Amino acid sequence: MRIDAARESDTAVLRLEGRLDREAAEHLSHALETLLQEGVRRVAADLTQVTYVSSAATRVLARWQEELAVLRGEVRLAPPPPDTVREMLVGAGWDARFEGAGGAHGTAALRQSTWYSRSGAITRGHYQMAAAAPESTMTCRLHGRPGSLAHEAIASGTCSTVAFPGNTLAVGLGAIGRSEDECRPRFGELVAVAGCVAYFPTDGARMADFLVDAGTGAPSGVLASGLTCEGGFSRMVRFNAQADADGVPVSELAGVSLEAVGGDAAALVIAGETAGLAGARIRRSPADGPVRFDVSGLRDWVSYAPERTWPAATAIIVGVVARRPQPPLAEHLRPLGDSGTLFGHLHAVVFSYRPLPQRTVELADLVKGFFEQHELRDVLHLVWDDRGEGGVSESALLRGVGWVAPITGLA
Numbered sequence: 164m165r166i167d168a169a170r171e172s173d174t175a176v177l178r179l180e181g182r183l184d185r186e187a188a189e190h191l192s193h194a195l196e197t198l199l200q201e202g203v204r205r206v207a208a209d210l211t212q213v214t215y216v217s218s219a220a221t222r223v224l225a226r227w228q229e230e231l232a233v234l235r236g237e238v239r240l241a242p243p244p245p246d247t248v249r250e251m252l253v254g255a256g257w258d259a260r261f262e263g264a265g266g267a268h269g270t271a272a273l274r275q276s277t278w279y280s281r282s283g284a285i286t287r288g289h290y291q292m293a294a295a296a297p298e299s300t301m302t303c304r305l306h307g308r309p310g311s312l313a314h315e316a317i318a319s320g321t322c323s324t325v326a327f328p329g330n331t332l333a334v335g336l337g338a339i340g341r342s343e344d345e346c347r348p349r350f351g352e353l354v355a356v357a358g359c360v361a362y363f364p365t366d367g368a369r370m371a372d373f374l375v376d377a378g379t380g381a382p383s384g385v386l387a388s389g390l391t392c393e394g395g396f397s398r399m400v401r402f403n404a405q406a407d408a409d410g411v412p413v414s415e416l417a418g419v420s421l422e423a424v425g426g427d428a429a430a431l432v433i434a435g436e437t438a439g440l441a442g443a444r445i446r447r448s449p450a451d452g453p454v455r456f457d458v459s460g461l462r463d464w465v466s467y468a469p470e471r472t473w474p475a476a477t478a479i480i481v482g483v484v485a486r487r488p489q490p491p492l493a494e495h496l497r498p499l500g501d502s503g504t505l506f507g508h509l510h511a512v513v514f515s516y517r518p519l520p521q522r523t524v525e526l527a528d529l530v531k532g533f534f535e536q537h538e539l540r541d542v543l544h545l546v547w548d549d550r551g552e553g554g555v556s557e558s559a560l561l562r563g564v565g566w567v568a569p570i571t572g573l574a
Contacts, residue, residue: 166194173236174205180212185219195227195238199518200436200475202403202562204236210244216252234518288411290419291401295566299395301430302572303483303492306335307388310494316452317350317387319343325391327355328381329527332430334482334510334544335389336449338362339374339382346385347450352542353384354510355391356432356481357530360384361512363542365448371512371542375534387449390483390495390508392430396526396566398423402435403562410438410559413545414500417484417507426569428485428492434519434529435563437478439471440511441555442543467546471555476540477517478560479530482509483570492573499547500557511558513541519563526566 164187165180175198181187198206208224210216228238244252306323322343327333337353338346339360353362358376362384374382400423404411420431444466445454454464461467484507488496496506515538520529548555 164190166190168194168198170198170201170203173203174207175203176207176209176241178209178212182215183210183213183220184215184217188217188220188223191220192223192227195223199230200516204231204234206231206236206238207241208238209242210240210248211242213244213248216248221252230518234520287405287408287415288402288419289405292423293399293401295396295399297397299397299568300571301392301394301568302574303390303392303428303430303570304574305390305491305495306386308494309388312336312388312449312454313456314453317347317450319347321387322346323386324383325386326381326383327358327360327376329358329376330395331381331391331393332356332432332481333360333384333386333389333391334508335386336445337384337386337389338364339372339384341383341385343385347387348448350385350387350445350448350450352444352510352544353386353389354479354481354512354542355382355384356479357527358382359530359534361534361539361542363444365446371539373534373539375531388495392483392568392570394430394568396430396432396568398567400565400567401563402560402565404438404560410561412500412556413480413509413558413560414502414505414547416560416565417499417509418502418505420565420567421484421486421505424567424569426571428483428488428570429567430483430570431481431565431567432526432530433478433480433560433563433565434533435478435480435560435565436516436519437473437476437513438559438561439474440476440478440513440543440545440558441471441548442511442541442545442558443467444541444543469555471558473513473541475516477514477519477533477537478511479514479533480509480511480545480558482507482545484509485570497547498549501549509545511541511543511545512539513543514539524564 333355338349340346349364361373
């Protein structure tokens with residue numbers, strides 16, 4: 164079996180030649196998955212040179228038709244296959260409704276959406292804006308003293324037990340649990356959003372853990388240090404990388420988000436397909452002692468890759484960003500990019516790759532769907548590596564959607 168792919172923008176033509184048996188069906192499935200990761204949402208399959216079609220092949224075509232239909236895309240047979248192949252398709256269980264146009268055409272518009280470009284700025288992304296709940300804002304609460312982590316262990320009795328209902332987001336060092344004594348040995352990178360909370364335990368665990376609100380009450384945890392924000396989102400931002408860019412930097416997304424809400428501080432959630440993530444993860448609980456950031460102790464305390472990780476994955480990024488933040492918020496934020504004015508505290512929950520819907524989606528449905536249906540790979544604190552050519556630079560996404568709200572109160 165020979166498979167040739169030609170693509171233009173979000174459309175691809177697959178020309179198949181030979182026998183489309185079970186082995187060839189696997190190759191076809193891999194080819195379609197690669198195209199989806201590259202942003203293709205419409206596929207035309209040319210079967211005019213195919214001599215045989217098995218049931219395995221029809222299942223692959225049907226499965227990817229369903230995947231793309233969710234994304235407002237399609238798989239169609241164009242031009243129509245020869246009669247002999249058409250008979251094989253029907254005999255092997257091909258559903259005739261998939262022939263021709265297949266799924267829905269076009270991309271569903273965001274509510275009240277407009278195309279937006281940053282005037283006077285170099286940009287690597289295209290952006291589309293929409294109103295979510297225009298009057299919604301966030302109130303942010305600060306927990307702990309992050310500036311003291313390098314000097315002293317987290318003292319007993321200084322942590323916050325926090326509930327994480329659907330209208331709350333959180334980032335910081337913490338653990339899932341109901342009491343400080345229970346959680347202290349496990350404090351790690353933690354993130355909560357839309358009634359879901361995930362963290363990476365530091366008690367020797369090799370996998371991240373998570374808890375999803377199943378309708379019996381909001382999950383809870385203990386924060387040793389970090390931020391929680393409560394309220395609603397006022398703007399939705401959809402984005403994708405320009406053709407000549409390898410991804411949209413997180414710092415650019417942070418800047419666009421601030422401009423979208425017209426404020427100096429904002430809470431945000433971004434669901435995106437990754438080009439690569441620059442992130443770190445604490446390896447020991449800061450309750451054990453002061454975190455050592457010097458060269459000799461860094462490896463014992465922090466897990467950090469020398470290059471961007473998790474390409475071709477899907478991530479949910481949660482946090483707070485600000486321009487020229489003032490104390491006490493400034494203590495909880497770190498530089499984003501090289502502007503010198505943009506700061507943030509962002510954590511990423513990394514999942515196995517899944518294309519994001521192109522239609523308007525509800526944040527809670529999207530987030531809970533990822534936790535319930537896809538493999539949780541990692542929880543990271545995103546960093547900006549400013550070592551020039553010797554550094555990792557920053558995280559970047561290929562495409563995605565974000566929810567943003569101005570922060571109007573600080574506690």
